[in-house]
Amino acid sequence: MSSIKGDLQGDYYNNDGELATVPLRDWSVDEERRAKRKLDLIIMPLLTLGFFCLQLDRGNIANAITDNFMEDIDITQDQFNVGQQMLSLGIVLFEIPANMALYRVGPGKWLTLQLFLFGTVSTFQAFQTNYSSFIATRFLLGITESGFIPGGLWTLSTWYTRSETAKRVMIFYFGNQFGQASAKLLAYGILHMRGVGGKPGWFWLFTLMGGFTIICGGVLGCCLPDSFKKPHSTFLPKWSMFSEREIHILRNRVHIDDPAKSRKKKRIGLTAFKKAFSNWRMWAHFAITMCNNGPQRAFDTYAPSLVREFGFGQLRANAMAAVGLFLQIPVSFSFSWFSDHFNRRGETVMAGFSCHLLGYIFNRIFTEIRNRNVRYFGVVWTQVFGTFSHPLNITWMSLTCTDSEERALAMALVIMGANIAGIYGAQIFRQDDRPRYRRAFSIACAILAFGLIVAIGRYVHEKVTRRRKARQVDDTSSSEDGLPEALPASDTVPIPKV
Numbered sequence: 001m002s003s004i005k006g007d008l009q010g011d012y013y014n015n016d017g018e019l020a021t022v023p024l025r026d027w028s029v030d031e032e033r034r035a036k037r038k039l040d041l042i043i044m045p046l047l048t049l050g051f052f053c054l055q056l057d058r059g060n061i062a063n064a065i066t067d068n069f070m071e072d073i074d075i076t077q078d079q080f081n082v083g084q085q086m087l088s089l090g091i092v093l094f095e096i097p098a099n100m101a102l103y104r105v106g107p108g109k110w111l112t113l114q115l116f117l118f119g120t121v122s123t124f125q126a127f128q129t130n131y132s133s134f135i136a137t138r139f140l141l142g143i144t145e146s147g148f149i150p151g152g153l154w155t156l157s158t159w160y161t162r163s164e165t166a167k168r169v170m171i172f173y174f175g176n177q178f179g180q181a182s183a184k185l186l187a188y189g190i191l192h193m194r195g196v197g198g199k200p201g202w203f204w205l206f207t208l209m210g211g212f213t214i215i216c217g218g219v220l221g222c223c224l225p226d227s228f229k230k231p232h233s234t235f236l237p238k239w240s241m242f243s244e245r246e247i248h249i250l251r252n253r254v255h256i257d258d259p260a261k262s263r264k265k266k267r268i269g270l271t272a273f274k275k276a277f278s279n280w281r282m283w284a285h286f287a288i289t290m291c292n293n294g295p296q297r298a299f300d301t302y303a304p305s306l307v308r309e310f311g312f313g314q315l316r317a318n319a320m321a322a323v324g325l326f327l328q329i330p331v332s333f334s335f336s337w338f339s340d341h342f343n344r345r346g347e348t349v350m351a352g353f354s355c356h357l358l359g360y361i362f363n364r365i366f367t368e369i370r371n372r373n374v375r376y377f378g379v380v381w382t383q384v385f386g387t388f389s390h391p392l393n394i395t396w397m398s399l400t401c402t403d404s405e406e407r408a409l410a411m412a413l414v415i416m417g418a419n420i421a422g423i424y425g426a427q428i429f430r431q432d433d434r435p436r437y438r439r440a441f442s443i444a445c446a447i448l449a450f451g452l453i454v455a456i457g458r459y460v461h462e463k464v465t466r467r468r469k470a471r472q473v474d475d476t477s478s479s480e481d482g483l484p485e486a487l488p489a490s491d492t493v494p495i496p497k498v
Helices: 029-067 077-105 107-127 131-145 148-159 162-193 201-223 244-257 259-263 270-277 280-309 316-320 323-341 345-366 372-385 389-398 404-425 438-481
Strands: 010-013 019-022
Touching (some): 029 107, 029 131, 029 244, 029 280, 077 107, 077 148, 077 280, 107 148, 107 201, 148 162, 148 244, 148 389, 148 404, 162 201, 162 280, 162 316, 162 323, 270 404, 280 316, 280 345, 280 372, 280 389, 280 438, 323 345, 323 372, 323 389, 345 372, 389 404
């Protein structure tokens, strides 16, 4: 017996051998609905806004290269790819340390600080003049962005029950998707400022977007609550956003759903590292992320350039490269709803992966076709299905975690996988393969096919394990039915210990 759930209060022994109590559900359905709605209106817009800013600052470089960015600072496409690798390397090196810092100081303070930091670095990208400054700013941007995504995911896991997670993870990733789409649309307008103040359009792109991120850091600092114990923001520590009754409901409903969340420790210890990193399922999800995100990150970087190569205008390409990303939002929401409503985690990941793979098959076939509208269809299809398998995979992975420490490390691990994928993905589209990128699309097809095989293997193992456990339960029930009549019960019943 690992936990007791339901409407009644009861005792059990937790994993530390300590006697714990399951909270009493002493609130009505309407009270819980109102408290959860208030939580949604506070937490979700703020985390989504932070992700939106991160994607603006990370992805603006893809729009800058349509405005002669590489020619202006005198770098080649292959050198540009190295800069993209440095961004991902900075994130990978500092992902787990950043997540451990967040775990210790709380999401309110840490995520607010990060927005200020990567907003400042993004702004100073406007002053790049050569290859060295390009490499330095990309690496610094990676360092300052490290930990934000797993931090946001871990924050969601602490405020919501397991059944509510997938939909909200997808909403969180809407910030990423909307940021990708909006960045390209905004760039279409901002890049027309080329010549204003004697500066290139990409100068104003970095300056305006970086400044916007810094302002949003102030918004998070004023409005993002830290935790159940500290339900107030960093800049307004005396203002509690929730009443004591609302905190009571929000905290206890999460602890009833998953008693392990009530045992958060001050720091993540060595035991938690061993537990997380020895779980082969985590590495399967890590591999799925690696395979999905490498081609996707590469494609997102070069999508505007691909559209420009089709013969559409230099700046018009940015706006056209946003179409598939906007279409992706309702499609990804539909997949997320299906995943949550029917509890189909593995199925939705595999379906999204298959559609993503089909997009690269389209693109590879279309390299032999001269019709630019057909080739543009391949770009739109790939953008629509390219991203959302990642958050669905994260939700699938998080549901296998047994406590907050393992969950925090697992989140950091899978986001590290996404950024390691960015390191190799940055070299998929190379200068000697342009403009049709036949080799790049073939490599992407092979990588995604391997990732789909891993996802299928993980899904099959899960189904087999569940059936085996169900069979064991049935066998146990059958054997108990055949036992002789039980002895008379005593007046006292010992509390079961895990």
